[in-house]
Amino acid sequence: MENKSRKLEDKRMSAKEAVSRFVNSGDFVAFGGFGHVRVSMSIVYELIRQGKSGLTMAGKTAVHDIDLLVASGCVDKVEVAYSFGHELRGLSNASRRAVETGRCKVVSEISNAGYQWRFLAGMMGIPFIPSRTLSGTDTFKRSSAKTVRCPFTKKPLTLIPSCNPDVGLVHVHRCDKYGNAQIDGNLIEDFEISRCSRRLIVTTEKIIPNRKIRLEPWRTTVPFYLVDAVVIVPYGAHPCQMPLKYFFDEEHISEWLELSKSDDGVREYLEKYVHSVDSFDQYLKLVGGRRKMKRLERIEEKVGRD
Amino acid sequence: MMAKRKKGYAQVELMASIAARMLEDGRSVFVGTGLPVIATILAQKTHAPNLLIMYEAGGIGPQTPIIPISVGESRTFYRGVAASSMHDVMSATQAGFVDYGFLGAAQIDMFGNINTTVIGDYEKPKVRLPGSGGANDVGSLCHKTIIIMKQDEKRFVKKLDFMTTPGYLTGPGEREKLGLPEDTGPYRVITQLGVYGFDSETKRMALISVHPGVDVEEIRNNCGFELIMPERVRVSEVPTDRELKILRRIDPKGIVLGK
Numbered sequence: 001m002e003n004k005s006r007k008l009e010d011k012r013m014s015a016k017e018a019v020s021r022f023v024n025s026g027d028f029v030a031f032g033g034f035g036h037v038r039v040s041m042s043i044v045y046e047l048i049r050q051g052k053s054g055l056t057m058a059g060k061t062a063v064h065d066i067d068l069l070v071a072s073g074c075v076d077k078v079e080v081a082y083s084f085g086h087e088l089r090g091l092s093n094a095s096r097r098a099v100e101t102g103r104c105k106v107v108s109e110i111s112n113a114g115y116q117w118r119f120l121a122g123m124m125g126i127p128f129i130p131s132r133t134l135s136g137t138d139t140f141k142r143s144s145a146k147t148v149r150c151p152f153t154k155k156p157l158t159l160i161p162s163c164n165p166d167v168g169l170v171h172v173h174r175c176d177k178y179g180n181a182q183i184d185g186n187l188i189e190d191f192e193i194s195r196c197s198r199r200l201i202v203t204t205e206k207i208i209p210n211r212k213i214r215l216e217p218w219r220t221t222v223p224f225y226l227v228d229a230v231v232i233v234p235y236g237a238h239p240c241q242m243p244l245k246y247f248f249d250e251e252h253i254s255e256w257l258e259l260s261k262s263d264d265g266v267r268e269y270l271e272k273y274v275h276s277v278d279s280f281d282q283y284l285k286l287v288g289g290r291r292k293m294k295r296l297e298r299i300e301e302k303v304g305r306d
Numbered sequence: 307m308m309a310k311r312k313k314g315y316a317q318v319e320l321m322a323s324i325a326a327r328m329l330e331d332g333r334s335v336f337v338g339t340g341l342p343v344i345a346t347i348l349a350q351k352t353h354a355p356n357l358l359i360m361y362e363a364g365g366i367g368p369q370t371p372i373i374p375i376s377v378g379e380s381r382t383f384y385r386g387v388a389a390s391s392m393h394d395v396m397s398a399t400q401a402g403f404v405d406y407g408f409l410g411a412a413q414i415d416m417f418g419n420i421n422t423t424v425i426g427d428y429e430k431p432k433v434r435l436p437g438s439g440g441a442n443d444v445g446s447l448c449h450k451t452i453i454i455m456k457q458d459e460k461r462f463v464k465k466l467d468f469m470t471t472p473g474y475l476t477g478p479g480e481r482e483k484l485g486l487p488e489d490t491g492p493y494r495v496i497t498q499l500g501v502y503g504f505d506s507e508t509k510r511m512a513l514i515s516v517h518p519g520v521d522v523e524e525i526r527n528n529c530g531f532e533l534i535m536p537e538r539v540r541v542s543e544v545p546t547d548r549e550l551k552i553l554r555r556i557d558p559k560g561i562v563l564g565k
Contacts, residue, residue: 037363037380080423112440132485133447187364188364243379
Protein backbone atom coordinates (compact mmCIF):
# COMPACT_ATOMS: atom_id res chain seq x y z
CA MET A 1 0.00 0.00 0.00
CA GLU A 2 2.82 2.41 0.82
CA ASN A 3 3.92 2.32 -2.84
CA LYS A 4 0.51 3.13 -4.29
CA SER A 5 0.10 6.49 -5.98
CA ARG A 6 -1.89 9.15 -4.11
CA LYS A 7 -2.34 11.18 -7.27
CA LEU A 8 -5.58 11.62 -9.18
CA GLU A 9 -4.40 10.37 -12.55
CA ASP A 10 -6.18 9.18 -15.64
CA LYS A 11 -5.71 5.41 -15.45
CA ARG A 12 -7.73 4.40 -18.48
CA MET A 13 -6.06 1.83 -20.71
CA SER A 14 -6.87 -1.22 -22.80
CA ALA A 15 -7.19 -4.69 -21.30
CA LYS A 16 -4.13 -5.62 -23.31
CA GLU A 17 -2.03 -2.88 -21.72
CA ALA A 18 -3.40 -3.46 -18.20
CA VAL A 19 -2.64 -7.17 -18.31
CA SER A 20 0.81 -6.77 -19.82
CA ARG A 21 1.78 -4.03 -17.35
CA PHE A 22 0.27 -5.34 -14.14
CA VAL A 23 0.12 -9.14 -14.35
CA ASN A 24 3.27 -11.20 -14.42
CA SER A 25 3.51 -14.93 -14.98
CA GLY A 26 3.79 -16.61 -11.58
CA ASP A 27 1.60 -14.02 -9.84
CA PHE A 28 -1.07 -14.79 -7.24
CA VAL A 29 -4.34 -13.47 -8.63
CA ALA A 30 -7.74 -12.88 -7.02
CA PHE A 31 -10.90 -12.10 -8.96
CA GLY A 32 -13.77 -10.15 -7.49
CA GLY A 33 -17.37 -11.24 -7.91
CA PHE A 34 -18.61 -14.75 -7.29
CA GLY A 35 -17.08 -17.03 -9.91
CA HIS A 36 -19.83 -16.55 -12.46
CA VAL A 37 -21.38 -13.40 -11.10
CA ARG A 38 -19.75 -10.02 -11.84
CA VAL A 39 -16.40 -11.50 -12.89
CA SER A 40 -13.92 -9.66 -15.06
CA MET A 41 -14.16 -12.05 -18.01
CA SER A 42 -12.45 -9.64 -20.39
CA ILE A 43 -9.35 -9.98 -18.22
CA VAL A 44 -9.71 -13.77 -18.07
CA TYR A 45 -9.61 -13.89 -21.89
CA GLU A 46 -6.74 -11.40 -22.04
CA LEU A 47 -4.65 -13.46 -19.60
CA ILE A 48 -5.16 -16.48 -21.84
CA ARG A 49 -4.40 -14.50 -25.01
CA GLN A 50 -1.15 -13.17 -23.57
CA GLY A 51 -0.17 -16.66 -22.46
CA LYS A 52 0.41 -15.78 -18.81
CA SER A 53 1.49 -18.90 -16.99
CA GLY A 54 2.26 -20.32 -13.59
CA LEU A 55 -0.44 -18.20 -11.98
CA THR A 56 -1.80 -19.14 -8.57
CA MET A 57 -5.47 -18.32 -8.17
CA ALA A 58 -7.63 -17.60 -5.18
CA GLY A 59 -10.42 -20.19 -5.43
CA LYS A 60 -12.70 -18.01 -3.31
CA THR A 61 -15.83 -19.26 -5.01
CA ALA A 62 -14.25 -19.47 -8.41
CA VAL A 63 -16.51 -20.90 -11.07
CA HIS A 64 -16.41 -19.98 -14.75
CA ASP A 65 -13.36 -17.75 -14.31
CA ILE A 66 -11.14 -20.46 -12.87
CA ASP A 67 -12.47 -23.14 -15.19
CA LEU A 68 -11.17 -21.23 -18.23
CA LEU A 69 -7.92 -20.16 -16.58
CA VAL A 70 -7.06 -23.69 -15.46
CA ALA A 71 -8.21 -25.25 -18.74
CA SER A 72 -6.00 -22.88 -20.72
CA GLY A 73 -3.00 -23.62 -18.52
CA CYS A 74 -2.61 -20.03 -17.20
CA VAL A 75 -3.39 -21.12 -13.65
CA ASP A 76 -1.68 -24.23 -12.31
CA LYS A 77 -2.02 -23.71 -8.56
CA VAL A 78 -5.17 -22.99 -6.57
CA GLU A 79 -6.02 -22.34 -2.95
CA VAL A 80 -9.51 -23.75 -2.82
CA ALA A 81 -12.55 -22.56 -0.96
CA TYR A 82 -14.92 -23.38 -3.84
CA SER A 83 -13.50 -24.27 -7.25
CA PHE A 84 -14.02 -26.80 -10.08
CA GLY A 85 -17.80 -26.54 -9.81
CA HIS A 86 -20.52 -24.62 -11.59
CA GLU A 87 -23.07 -24.49 -8.73
CA LEU A 88 -26.41 -25.77 -10.10
CA ARG A 89 -24.90 -26.58 -13.49
CA GLY A 90 -22.80 -29.37 -11.92
CA LEU A 91 -19.07 -29.94 -11.84
CA SER A 92 -16.65 -28.10 -14.13
CA ASN A 93 -15.23 -30.58 -16.59
CA ALA A 94 -11.95 -29.00 -17.60
CA SER A 95 -10.55 -27.71 -14.31
CA ARG A 96 -11.66 -30.83 -12.48
CA ARG A 97 -9.86 -32.98 -15.02
CA ALA A 98 -6.74 -30.85 -14.61
CA VAL A 99 -6.71 -31.51 -10.85
CA GLU A 100 -7.46 -35.20 -11.22
CA THR A 101 -4.59 -35.64 -13.70
CA GLY A 102 -2.18 -33.50 -11.70
CA ARG A 103 -1.87 -30.67 -14.24
CA CYS A 104 -3.26 -28.26 -11.68
CA LYS A 105 -2.21 -28.45 -8.06
CA VAL A 106 -4.41 -27.63 -5.12
CA VAL A 107 -1.95 -25.95 -2.77
CA SER A 108 -4.36 -25.66 0.15
CA GLU A 109 -7.98 -25.72 1.26
CA ILE A 110 -10.00 -23.14 3.14
CA SER A 111 -13.65 -22.09 3.57
CA ASN A 112 -15.38 -19.10 2.00
CA ALA A 113 -15.48 -17.18 5.28
CA GLY A 114 -11.87 -18.12 5.92
CA TYR A 115 -10.74 -16.80 2.55
CA GLN A 116 -12.66 -13.61 2.85
CA TRP A 117 -11.18 -13.04 6.31
CA ARG A 118 -7.69 -13.62 4.85
CA PHE A 119 -8.43 -10.67 2.56
CA LEU A 120 -9.83 -8.67 5.46
CA ALA A 121 -6.64 -9.18 7.48
CA GLY A 122 -4.68 -8.26 4.35
CA MET A 123 -6.50 -4.96 3.95
CA MET A 124 -6.13 -4.25 7.66
CA GLY A 125 -2.37 -4.65 7.49
CA ILE A 126 -2.32 -7.33 10.19
CA PRO A 127 -0.69 -10.76 9.87
CA PHE A 128 -3.71 -12.91 10.80
CA ILE A 129 -7.28 -12.79 12.00
CA PRO A 130 -8.86 -14.97 14.69
CA SER A 131 -11.92 -17.00 13.74
CA ARG A 132 -14.21 -19.69 15.12
CA THR A 133 -14.54 -21.66 11.91
CA LEU A 134 -12.50 -24.55 10.35
CA SER A 135 -11.49 -26.35 13.61
CA GLY A 136 -11.24 -30.11 13.75
CA THR A 137 -11.56 -30.81 10.01
CA ASP A 138 -9.35 -31.89 7.12
CA THR A 139 -10.10 -28.51 5.58
CA PHE A 140 -8.27 -27.02 8.57
CA LYS A 141 -5.38 -29.50 8.27
CA ARG A 142 -4.94 -28.64 4.59
CA SER A 143 -5.26 -24.91 5.21
CA SER A 144 -2.70 -22.33 6.25
CA ALA A 145 -4.61 -21.67 9.49
CA LYS A 146 -3.28 -22.48 12.96
CA THR A 147 -4.83 -23.05 16.37
CA VAL A 148 -3.73 -21.20 19.48
CA ARG A 149 -5.12 -20.75 22.97
CA CYS A 150 -6.91 -17.41 23.12
CA PRO A 151 -5.03 -15.17 25.60
CA PHE A 152 -8.35 -13.75 26.86
CA THR A 153 -10.78 -16.68 27.06
CA LYS A 154 -8.10 -19.42 27.28
CA LYS A 155 -10.12 -21.40 24.72
CA PRO A 156 -8.76 -22.76 21.42
CA LEU A 157 -8.93 -20.25 18.60
CA THR A 158 -8.24 -20.52 14.87
CA LEU A 159 -5.87 -17.97 13.38
CA ILE A 160 -6.19 -17.38 9.66
CA PRO A 161 -3.19 -15.74 7.95
CA SER A 162 -3.70 -12.57 5.94
CA CYS A 163 -3.60 -12.58 2.17
CA ASN A 164 -2.33 -9.86 -0.16
CA PRO A 165 -2.71 -11.06 -3.76
CA ASP A 166 -0.22 -9.72 -6.32
CA VAL A 167 -3.14 -8.67 -8.49
CA GLY A 168 -6.82 -8.09 -7.80
CA LEU A 169 -9.23 -8.05 -10.76
CA VAL A 170 -12.57 -6.45 -10.12
CA HIS A 171 -15.48 -5.75 -12.47
CA VAL A 172 -17.78 -2.86 -11.59
CA HIS A 173 -20.90 -1.16 -12.89
CA ARG A 174 -19.29 2.26 -13.29
CA CYS A 175 -16.26 4.30 -12.35
CA ASP A 176 -14.47 7.52 -13.25
CA LYS A 177 -11.18 7.72 -15.15
CA TYR A 178 -9.22 7.78 -11.88
CA GLY A 179 -10.73 4.51 -10.68
CA ASN A 180 -13.36 5.64 -8.17
CA ALA A 181 -15.80 2.80 -8.63
CA GLN A 182 -19.41 1.99 -7.83
CA ILE A 183 -20.91 -1.50 -7.58
CA ASP A 184 -24.66 -2.14 -7.63
CA GLY A 185 -26.08 -5.09 -5.72
CA ASN A 186 -24.17 -7.39 -3.39
CA LEU A 187 -20.49 -6.59 -2.85
CA ILE A 188 -19.46 -10.19 -2.19
CA GLU A 189 -15.73 -9.83 -1.30
CA ASP A 190 -14.83 -6.93 -3.56
CA PHE A 191 -14.51 -4.39 -0.76
CA GLU A 192 -11.77 -6.49 0.82
CA ILE A 193 -10.09 -7.76 -2.38
CA SER A 194 -9.70 -4.28 -3.83
CA ARG A 195 -8.10 -3.11 -0.59
CA CYS A 196 -5.70 -5.99 0.03
CA SER A 197 -4.34 -6.48 -3.51
CA ARG A 198 -0.89 -5.13 -4.29
CA ARG A 199 -2.02 -4.16 -7.79
CA LEU A 200 -5.62 -3.67 -8.86
CA ILE A 201 -7.19 -3.72 -12.31
CA VAL A 202 -10.75 -2.40 -12.41
CA THR A 203 -12.83 -3.22 -15.46
CA THR A 204 -16.02 -1.22 -15.80
CA GLU A 205 -19.26 -1.38 -17.74
CA LYS A 206 -19.29 2.38 -18.01
CA ILE A 207 -17.17 5.45 -17.35
CA ILE A 208 -18.73 8.37 -15.48
CA PRO A 209 -17.43 11.88 -14.73
CA ASN A 210 -15.66 12.47 -11.43
CA ARG A 211 -18.30 15.02 -10.40
CA LYS A 212 -20.92 12.23 -10.38
CA ILE A 213 -18.77 10.28 -7.94
CA ARG A 214 -18.49 13.38 -5.76
CA LEU A 215 -22.26 13.90 -5.74
CA GLU A 216 -22.74 10.54 -4.01
CA PRO A 217 -19.40 9.62 -2.43
CA TRP A 218 -21.09 7.10 -0.14
CA ARG A 219 -21.63 4.93 -3.21
CA THR A 220 -17.91 4.48 -3.85
CA THR A 221 -16.84 0.91 -3.09
CA VAL A 222 -13.36 1.24 -4.55
CA PRO A 223 -11.62 4.63 -4.17
CA PHE A 224 -9.09 5.67 -6.85
CA TYR A 225 -5.92 5.30 -4.78
CA LEU A 226 -6.34 1.52 -4.73
CA VAL A 227 -6.55 1.31 -8.50
CA ASP A 228 -3.74 0.83 -11.03
CA ALA A 229 -5.73 0.46 -14.23
CA VAL A 230 -9.22 1.34 -15.44
CA VAL A 231 -10.44 -0.69 -18.40
CA ILE A 232 -13.76 0.19 -20.02
CA VAL A 233 -15.49 -3.02 -21.09
CA PRO A 234 -19.24 -2.96 -21.65
CA TYR A 235 -20.66 -6.48 -21.07
CA GLY A 236 -17.25 -7.30 -19.64
CA ALA A 237 -18.64 -10.09 -17.44
CA HIS A 238 -20.17 -12.05 -20.33
CA PRO A 239 -21.15 -14.95 -20.27
CA CYS A 240 -21.52 -14.45 -16.53
CA GLN A 241 -24.14 -12.37 -14.78
CA MET A 242 -23.79 -8.66 -14.10
CA PRO A 243 -26.37 -8.15 -11.35
CA LEU A 244 -29.11 -5.70 -12.31
CA LYS A 245 -27.63 -5.31 -15.79
CA TYR A 246 -27.52 -8.57 -17.75
CA PHE A 247 -28.18 -12.23 -17.07
CA PHE A 248 -26.01 -15.33 -17.54
CA ASP A 249 -25.66 -16.38 -21.18
CA GLU A 250 -26.69 -19.96 -20.45
CA GLU A 251 -26.37 -20.84 -24.13
CA HIS A 252 -22.73 -19.86 -24.18
CA ILE A 253 -21.96 -21.42 -20.80
CA SER A 254 -23.49 -24.73 -21.99
CA GLU A 255 -21.37 -24.56 -25.14
CA TRP A 256 -18.29 -24.28 -22.92
CA LEU A 257 -19.40 -27.00 -20.52
CA GLU A 258 -20.05 -29.32 -23.47
CA LEU A 259 -16.80 -28.58 -25.32
CA SER A 260 -14.70 -28.70 -22.16
CA LYS A 261 -15.52 -32.39 -21.71
CA SER A 262 -12.41 -33.06 -23.81
CA ASP A 263 -9.02 -31.40 -24.23
CA ASP A 264 -9.71 -31.07 -27.96
CA GLY A 265 -12.94 -29.29 -27.15
CA VAL A 266 -11.09 -26.90 -24.84
CA ARG A 267 -8.65 -26.08 -27.66
CA GLU A 268 -11.54 -25.56 -30.08
CA TYR A 269 -13.28 -23.18 -27.68
CA LEU A 270 -10.14 -21.16 -26.93
CA GLU A 271 -9.21 -20.94 -30.60
CA LYS A 272 -12.68 -19.71 -31.56
CA TYR A 273 -13.42 -17.29 -28.74
CA VAL A 274 -10.04 -16.18 -27.42
CA HIS A 275 -7.11 -16.61 -29.80
CA SER A 276 -8.84 -15.74 -33.06
CA VAL A 277 -10.12 -12.43 -31.69
CA ASP A 278 -8.12 -9.35 -30.71
CA SER A 279 -10.51 -7.61 -28.41
CA PHE A 280 -13.54 -8.10 -26.24
CA ASP A 281 -15.67 -6.24 -28.81
CA GLN A 282 -14.82 -8.80 -31.46
CA TYR A 283 -15.63 -11.56 -28.99
CA LEU A 284 -19.01 -10.00 -28.26
CA LYS A 285 -19.85 -9.96 -31.98
CA LEU A 286 -18.94 -13.61 -32.15
CA VAL A 287 -21.22 -14.61 -29.26
CA GLY A 288 -24.29 -12.89 -30.67
CA GLY A 289 -23.52 -9.17 -30.66
CA ARG A 290 -25.89 -6.41 -29.67
CA ARG A 291 -29.00 -8.49 -30.15
CA LYS A 292 -27.82 -11.14 -27.75
CA MET A 293 -26.70 -8.55 -25.16
CA LYS A 294 -30.08 -6.80 -25.30
CA ARG A 295 -31.77 -10.14 -24.77
CA LEU A 296 -29.62 -10.86 -21.71
CA GLU A 297 -30.46 -7.38 -20.40
CA ARG A 298 -34.18 -8.05 -20.80
CA ILE A 299 -33.88 -11.34 -18.89
CA GLU A 300 -32.01 -9.64 -16.05
CA GLU A 301 -34.62 -6.88 -15.92
CA LYS A 302 -37.25 -9.51 -15.24
CA VAL A 303 -35.22 -11.39 -12.63
CA GLY A 304 -37.29 -11.75 -9.51
CA ARG A 305 -40.48 -11.28 -11.47
CA ASP A 306 -39.86 -14.41 -13.54
CA MET B 307 -31.42 -37.44 -8.41
CA MET B 308 -34.54 -39.64 -8.69
CA ALA B 309 -37.11 -38.16 -11.00
CA LYS B 310 -39.61 -41.02 -10.71
CA ARG B 311 -43.02 -39.89 -9.55
CA LYS B 312 -44.47 -43.01 -7.96
CA LYS B 313 -47.06 -41.35 -5.82
CA GLY B 314 -47.63 -38.08 -7.60
CA TYR B 315 -44.42 -36.60 -6.22
CA ALA B 316 -40.74 -37.09 -6.92
CA GLN B 317 -38.38 -38.05 -4.12
CA VAL B 318 -36.59 -34.72 -4.36
CA GLU B 319 -39.94 -32.98 -3.91
CA LEU B 320 -40.59 -35.05 -0.81
CA MET B 321 -37.13 -34.15 0.53
CA ALA B 322 -37.68 -30.46 -0.19
CA SER B 323 -41.06 -30.38 1.55
CA ILE B 324 -39.74 -32.21 4.62
CA ALA B 325 -36.82 -29.78 4.83
CA ALA B 326 -39.10 -26.78 4.39
CA ARG B 327 -41.28 -27.82 7.33
CA MET B 328 -38.26 -27.92 9.63
CA LEU B 329 -37.72 -24.19 9.23
CA GLU B 330 -39.64 -22.28 11.88
CA ASP B 331 -41.14 -18.92 11.08
CA GLY B 332 -39.32 -15.93 12.55
CA ARG B 333 -35.93 -17.68 12.45
CA SER B 334 -32.88 -17.10 10.30
CA VAL B 335 -31.38 -19.51 7.78
CA PHE B 336 -28.09 -19.64 5.83
CA VAL B 337 -28.75 -21.33 2.52
CA GLY B 338 -26.39 -23.32 0.32
CA THR B 339 -26.79 -23.98 -3.38
CA GLY B 340 -29.33 -26.48 -4.83
CA LEU B 341 -32.14 -28.27 -2.99
CA PRO B 342 -31.68 -26.17 0.20
CA VAL B 343 -32.63 -23.05 -1.76
CA ILE B 344 -35.84 -24.66 -3.01
CA ALA B 345 -36.81 -25.90 0.45
CA THR B 346 -36.17 -22.47 1.93
CA ILE B 347 -38.27 -20.64 -0.65
CA LEU B 348 -41.04 -23.21 -0.11
CA ALA B 349 -40.98 -22.57 3.64
CA GLN B 350 -41.14 -18.83 3.04
CA LYS B 351 -44.12 -19.25 0.73
CA THR B 352 -46.04 -21.51 3.11
CA HIS B 353 -45.77 -21.54 6.90
CA ALA B 354 -42.75 -19.26 7.38
CA PRO B 355 -43.30 -15.87 5.69
CA ASN B 356 -41.00 -14.24 8.25
CA LEU B 357 -38.11 -16.61 7.73
CA LEU B 358 -34.97 -14.49 7.37
CA ILE B 359 -33.02 -15.90 4.45
CA MET B 360 -29.29 -15.20 4.20
CA TYR B 361 -26.98 -15.97 1.28
CA GLU B 362 -23.22 -15.97 1.71
CA ALA B 363 -22.52 -13.45 -1.07
CA GLY B 364 -24.53 -10.80 0.76
CA GLY B 365 -28.18 -11.31 -0.20
CA ILE B 366 -30.31 -10.84 2.93
CA GLY B 367 -34.07 -11.29 3.34
CA PRO B 368 -35.01 -11.72 -0.34
CA GLN B 369 -38.45 -12.56 -1.62
CA THR B 370 -37.49 -14.54 -4.66
CA PRO B 371 -40.17 -16.38 -6.60
CA ILE B 372 -37.84 -18.77 -8.44
CA ILE B 373 -34.62 -20.56 -7.67
CA PRO B 374 -31.36 -18.61 -8.11
CA ILE B 375 -28.75 -20.35 -10.29
CA SER B 376 -26.02 -19.06 -8.01
CA VAL B 377 -26.07 -18.20 -4.32
CA GLY B 378 -24.34 -14.98 -5.44
CA GLU B 379 -26.70 -13.87 -8.20
CA SER B 380 -29.23 -11.04 -8.18
CA ARG B 381 -32.21 -13.20 -7.22
CA THR B 382 -30.56 -13.68 -3.83
CA PHE B 383 -31.32 -10.05 -2.95
CA TYR B 384 -34.47 -9.47 -5.00
CA ARG B 385 -36.85 -7.53 -2.75
CA GLY B 386 -34.41 -8.20 0.04
CA VAL B 387 -33.69 -5.99 3.01
CA ALA B 388 -30.00 -5.78 2.16
CA ALA B 389 -27.49 -6.58 -0.57
CA SER B 390 -24.34 -6.57 1.51
CA SER B 391 -21.20 -8.70 1.58
CA MET B 392 -19.78 -12.06 2.54
CA HIS B 393 -17.96 -10.48 5.45
CA ASP B 394 -21.28 -9.15 6.76
CA VAL B 395 -23.16 -12.45 6.47
CA MET B 396 -20.30 -14.63 7.72
CA SER B 397 -19.68 -12.33 10.67
CA ALA B 398 -23.35 -12.42 11.66
CA THR B 399 -23.18 -16.21 11.46
CA GLN B 400 -20.03 -16.36 13.57
CA ALA B 401 -21.61 -14.03 16.12
CA GLY B 402 -24.44 -16.53 16.59
CA PHE B 403 -27.21 -14.82 14.67
CA VAL B 404 -28.04 -17.69 12.31
CA ASP B 405 -30.40 -20.42 13.51
CA TYR B 406 -30.42 -22.85 10.62
CA GLY B 407 -27.71 -23.81 8.16
CA PHE B 408 -28.63 -25.76 5.09
CA LEU B 409 -26.14 -27.96 3.23
CA GLY B 410 -25.72 -30.67 0.64
CA ALA B 411 -23.03 -33.37 0.90
CA ALA B 412 -21.26 -36.07 -1.10
CA GLN B 413 -20.42 -38.18 1.99
CA ILE B 414 -21.50 -38.16 5.63
CA ASP B 415 -20.44 -40.21 8.66
CA MET B 416 -22.24 -41.26 11.86
CA PHE B 417 -21.35 -38.00 13.62
CA GLY B 418 -22.68 -35.84 10.80
CA ASN B 419 -19.25 -34.79 9.54
CA ILE B 420 -19.40 -34.17 5.82
CA ASN B 421 -17.24 -34.34 2.72
CA THR B 422 -17.59 -32.10 -0.32
CA THR B 423 -13.90 -31.93 -1.23
CA VAL B 424 -12.62 -35.12 -2.77
CA ILE B 425 -13.56 -38.74 -3.49
CA GLY B 426 -10.62 -41.11 -3.21
CA ASP B 427 -7.10 -40.20 -2.20
CA TYR B 428 -6.51 -36.49 -1.63
CA GLU B 429 -3.25 -36.38 -3.58
CA LYS B 430 -4.62 -38.47 -6.46
CA PRO B 431 -8.35 -37.80 -6.35
CA LYS B 432 -10.80 -40.03 -8.15
CA VAL B 433 -13.22 -37.13 -8.21
CA ARG B 434 -12.26 -33.60 -7.25
CA LEU B 435 -15.32 -31.88 -5.80
CA PRO B 436 -15.63 -28.10 -5.30
CA GLY B 437 -14.43 -28.04 -1.67
CA SER B 438 -15.88 -26.33 1.35
CA GLY B 439 -17.32 -23.19 -0.15
CA GLY B 440 -19.30 -21.83 2.76
CA ALA B 441 -20.08 -25.32 4.09
CA ASN B 442 -17.39 -25.48 6.76
CA ASP B 443 -18.54 -22.07 8.02
CA VAL B 444 -22.19 -23.14 8.09
CA GLY B 445 -21.35 -26.42 9.84
CA SER B 446 -19.05 -24.66 12.30
CA LEU B 447 -21.20 -21.68 13.15
CA CYS B 448 -24.95 -22.28 12.65
CA HIS B 449 -27.06 -23.44 15.58
CA LYS B 450 -28.87 -26.18 13.69
CA THR B 451 -27.46 -27.53 10.45
CA ILE B 452 -29.72 -29.49 8.14
CA ILE B 453 -28.10 -31.69 5.49
CA ILE B 454 -29.96 -32.80 2.39
CA MET B 455 -28.28 -35.50 0.35
CA LYS B 456 -28.62 -38.75 -1.53
CA GLN B 457 -28.18 -41.86 0.59
CA ASP B 458 -26.41 -45.06 -0.32
CA GLU B 459 -23.54 -47.12 1.08
CA LYS B 460 -20.95 -44.98 -0.69
CA ARG B 461 -22.37 -41.79 0.74
CA PHE B 462 -23.28 -42.87 4.28
CA VAL B 463 -19.81 -44.05 5.20
CA LYS B 464 -17.83 -45.29 8.19
CA LYS B 465 -14.90 -43.10 7.24
CA LEU B 466 -15.03 -40.01 5.08
CA ASP B 467 -12.46 -39.66 2.31
CA PHE B 468 -12.04 -36.07 3.55
CA MET B 469 -13.70 -34.18 6.39
CA THR B 470 -14.63 -30.87 4.81
CA THR B 471 -17.16 -29.70 7.36
CA PRO B 472 -17.50 -30.51 11.05
CA GLY B 473 -20.43 -32.43 12.41
CA TYR B 474 -19.89 -33.70 15.94
CA LEU B 475 -16.29 -34.63 14.93
CA THR B 476 -15.31 -37.75 16.96
CA GLY B 477 -18.18 -37.49 19.44
CA PRO B 478 -19.73 -35.56 22.32
CA GLY B 479 -17.84 -32.52 23.57
CA GLU B 480 -15.33 -32.50 20.69
CA ARG B 481 -16.68 -29.39 19.00
CA GLU B 482 -16.47 -27.33 22.18
CA LYS B 483 -13.07 -28.78 23.02
CA LEU B 484 -11.69 -27.54 19.70
CA GLY B 485 -13.19 -24.10 20.03
CA LEU B 486 -16.25 -24.31 17.81
CA PRO B 487 -19.10 -22.17 19.17
CA GLU B 488 -21.44 -23.76 21.73
CA ASP B 489 -24.94 -24.91 20.79
CA THR B 490 -24.05 -25.50 17.18
CA GLY B 491 -23.86 -28.60 14.98
CA PRO B 492 -25.83 -30.93 12.76
CA TYR B 493 -29.55 -31.20 13.49
CA ARG B 494 -31.16 -33.28 10.74
CA VAL B 495 -30.20 -35.28 7.69
CA ILE B 496 -32.77 -35.74 4.95
CA THR B 497 -32.26 -38.34 2.22
CA GLN B 498 -34.44 -40.01 -0.40
CA LEU B 499 -35.06 -42.82 2.13
CA GLY B 500 -35.62 -41.16 5.47
CA VAL B 501 -35.00 -38.46 8.04
CA TYR B 502 -32.28 -38.67 10.70
CA GLY B 503 -31.37 -36.76 13.82
CA PHE B 504 -28.53 -37.04 16.33
CA ASP B 505 -28.71 -38.78 19.69
CA SER B 506 -28.30 -36.16 22.40
CA GLU B 507 -25.83 -38.26 24.43
CA THR B 508 -23.68 -40.05 21.89
CA LYS B 509 -24.10 -37.47 19.07
CA ARG B 510 -24.52 -40.43 16.72
CA MET B 511 -26.95 -40.40 13.83
CA ALA B 512 -30.36 -41.81 14.66
CA LEU B 513 -33.24 -42.70 12.37
CA ILE B 514 -36.33 -40.55 12.92
CA SER B 515 -38.62 -41.57 10.08
CA VAL B 516 -38.70 -43.55 6.86
CA HIS B 517 -40.39 -42.26 3.73
CA PRO B 518 -43.54 -44.04 2.49
CA GLY B 519 -42.67 -47.38 0.89
CA VAL B 520 -39.23 -47.57 2.54
CA ASP B 521 -38.51 -50.13 5.27
CA VAL B 522 -35.78 -50.28 7.91
CA GLU B 523 -34.04 -53.00 5.93
CA GLU B 524 -33.57 -50.64 2.98
CA ILE B 525 -32.30 -47.93 5.32
CA ARG B 526 -29.71 -50.34 6.76
CA ASN B 527 -28.66 -51.62 3.33
CA ASN B 528 -27.92 -48.08 2.23
CA CYS B 529 -25.86 -47.11 5.23
CA GLY B 530 -22.21 -47.99 5.85
CA PHE B 531 -22.32 -47.41 9.61
CA GLU B 532 -24.50 -48.45 12.53
CA LEU B 533 -27.53 -46.24 12.93
CA ILE B 534 -29.40 -45.75 16.18
CA MET B 535 -32.89 -47.14 15.61
CA PRO B 536 -35.99 -45.78 17.30
CA GLU B 537 -38.36 -48.08 19.16
CA ARG B 538 -41.12 -47.26 16.77
CA VAL B 539 -40.29 -46.14 13.24
CA ARG B 540 -42.41 -43.27 12.01
CA VAL B 541 -43.33 -42.64 8.39
CA SER B 542 -42.43 -39.25 6.89
CA GLU B 543 -45.25 -36.95 5.91
CA VAL B 544 -45.71 -36.60 2.17
CA PRO B 545 -45.91 -33.23 0.41
CA THR B 546 -49.35 -31.70 0.04
CA ASP B 547 -50.77 -30.75 -3.35
CA ARG B 548 -50.27 -27.11 -2.46
CA GLU B 549 -46.60 -27.68 -1.59
CA LEU B 550 -46.07 -29.56 -4.84
CA LYS B 551 -47.67 -26.79 -6.86
CA ILE B 552 -45.48 -24.17 -5.20
CA LEU B 553 -42.35 -26.31 -5.57
CA ARG B 554 -42.84 -26.64 -9.31
CA ARG B 555 -43.28 -22.90 -9.57
CA ILE B 556 -40.04 -22.30 -7.66
CA ASP B 557 -38.10 -24.49 -10.11
CA PRO B 558 -40.15 -24.23 -13.33
CA LYS B 559 -37.37 -25.61 -15.53
CA GLY B 560 -36.69 -28.55 -13.22
CA ILE B 561 -33.05 -27.53 -12.72
CA VAL B 562 -32.99 -29.22 -9.30
CA LEU B 563 -36.33 -31.02 -9.06
CA GLY B 564 -35.87 -32.63 -12.46
CA LYS B 565 -32.66 -34.35 -11.42
